[in-house]
Amino acid sequence: MRKRAIIRAVLAAALAPVCAGIVALTVTPTAAAVGGSGPYPADYETSTSLANHTIYRPGTLPAEKLPIFVWGNGGCSANGLSQQNFLREIASYGFLAIASGGPNASGSTTSQMLTQSIDWAVAENSRQGGKYYGRLDTGKIAVGGYSCGGLEAYAVSNDARVTTTTIFSSGLLNDADDYQLRRLTKPIAYFIGGPSDIAYPNAIDDWGKLPAGLPAFMGNLNVGHGGTYGQTNGGEFGRVAVLYLKWRLKGDTTAGANFVGANCGLCNTQWQVQQKNLTLDGGNPSPSPSPTPSPSPSPSPSPSGGGSRGCSATYSVQDQWSGGFVASVSVTAGGTAINGWSVSLGLPAGATITSLWNGVNTGTSGNVTVTNQSYNGRLSAGQSTSFGFQGSGTGAGATVTCAAG
Structure with missing residues (x-):
């Protein structure tokens, strides 16, 4: 604290x-x-x-x-x-x-x-x-x-x-x-x-x-x-x-x-x-051996999916208030290393992304695709990273699936 x-x-x-x-x-x-x-x-x-x-x-x-x-x-x-x-x-x-x-x-x-x-x-x-x-x-x-x-x-x-x-x-x-x-x-x-x-x-x-x-x-x-x-x-x-x-x-x-x-x-x-994670040329550093842990999931995470496609994803609402919320998605590589990921995020009706970090989104409502940033796409087997976003509406009920790049 x-x-x-x-x-x-x-x-x-x-x-x-x-x-x-x-x-x-x-x-x-x-x-x-x-x-x-x-x-x-x-x-x-x-x-x-x-x-x-x-x-x-x-x-x-x-x-x-x-x-x-x-x-x-x-x-x-x-x-x-x-x-x-x-x-x-x-x-x-x-x-x-x-x-x-x-x-x-x-x-x-x-x-x-x-x-x-x-x-x-x-x-x-x-x-x-x-x-x-x-x-x-x-x-x-x-x-x-x-x-x-x-x-x-x-x-x-x-x-x-x-x-x-x-x-x-x-x-x-x-x-x-x-x-x-x-x-x-x-x-x-x-x-x-x-x-x-x-x-x-x-x-x-x-x-x-x-x-x-x-x-x-x-x-x-x-x-x-x-x-x-x-x-x-x-x-x-x-x-x-x-x-x-x-x-x-x-x-x-x-x-x-x-x-x-x-x-x-x-x-x-x-x-x-x-x-x-510093490199002189600004390129992708090797994955950190002890990355900062992702935020703790909320009591109501959505089911994860996409494990058979090289990675899995879990969704959790970090904070909810009248008219808005903050959510986090954890992405985990499967049994082999991956060099990029893409998460299909299904938002509940009325929910809209207003800002997103640690990922690149296509779309802001309904079915949204989020891909990795340049620095967090490479994951060794079993390693996790996360992205988050702030949205309007209600965050509960979203679905996520992950596919490796």
Whole structure:
């Protein structure tokens, strides 16, 4: 079980006073390095077509397209300069970084503002005559956030346009929100301030609940909840964030070597490192010898089927409320290894899938086909994986059959 009172108090109610102090430090840093340390000196700007946001960009756009990084501030602060050193540093390495909230603005942000950032960047890349026309890599988008902003990043991590999620000193507050973990399908990375970070227990709880097969990295640097964002160039968190984004959004495997393998660049340093299912080239890792267990089935699972076709499937309703539900389907290989699976899901009348994770669905109601993602199709004999979905209507009474690819 999650939920320590101190964490809930600080990350929810007390985030404002705790992070207000952090924000006050980072708005006017004592050692700001204008431009960042990268090859493209960067600063920030605003746009009338993206109200209440702060856009960090190289002063002179490089010839290469800019991947996109959208950011939620600590304390869900609407001051887009809250982590300015950190975001300027990222931009200086050839990224477009967009923070929720205007420069020195007041108030609070919402997760929808991250989606607005993505929408705006995609639109600007297609707007003829605009300075970003054809200059952005809209196929490479990362979402991230610090503390309360990390909760916002979780909320939009299932956007199909997101390439990777980055969580800084944050973790889900309530077990009821764990569906956000179950729907993750893209690589995720955690950068936490060590055991003295108030978000540490929740981040560790989230780590243990990630879907089996999901590529994931966790690094803990013992600096506490405040991180290093206000230091020159964002300090160590800024350095490591640049490396991670260069790997995930630019395909830089030299940068990626800092995160992958027993002898990774961050291994055996001041960082405490954990890894799951990571490969430098982003391909399918070998099946994990001890995958994260699938959610416990509900008291009323549907019959499984398809065992004679190389795999079997079982369906269970995880949660049901008036007008909606969350369900899970466990897929298990038969007596031999399989390299792909397809589940035929028969939904009860009136039920409709609204979001699905760890699988690819064709259709949303009636007879739906769900196939594996790139990372969870290979199963050794007897090995299981799972996918889940949220739906409207009533979840009880669905049927499932499985066929191996």
